[in-house]
Amino acid sequence: MREAIDQFYQEYHRLTSLLDAGLISPDKTRQAWDELRSTYPFMDTLLLSRKAGLDRDRAYAFNI
Numbered sequence: 001m002r003e004a005i006d007q008f009y010q011e012y013h014r015l016t017s018l019l020d021a022g023l024i025s026p027d028k029t030r031q032a033w034d035e036l037r038s039t040y041p042f043m044d045t046l047l048l049s050r051k052a053g054l055d056r057d058r059a060y061a062f063n064i
Contacts, residue, residue: 008040012047016058 015032018024024032037043047059 004040005042005046008036008043008046011036011039012043012055016055 015024015029015036019029040046044059047055050056050059
């Protein structure tokens with residue numbers, strides 16, 4: 001399970017870097033989040049369990 005979490009975070013940080021740099025469109029962002037969520041079904045729990053910060057806020061915003 002630890003490898004899956006590490007792999008998730010690698011892909012997650014790559015996606016957020018693209019988003020922060022403005023290199024991915026809003027439509028592609030939504031599609032990438034959906035793909036990430038289907039590949040890593042524990043994604044929302046993992047991100048929302050963080051105590052604070054931009055990662056948790058971003059995950060919350062995409063959940064609602």
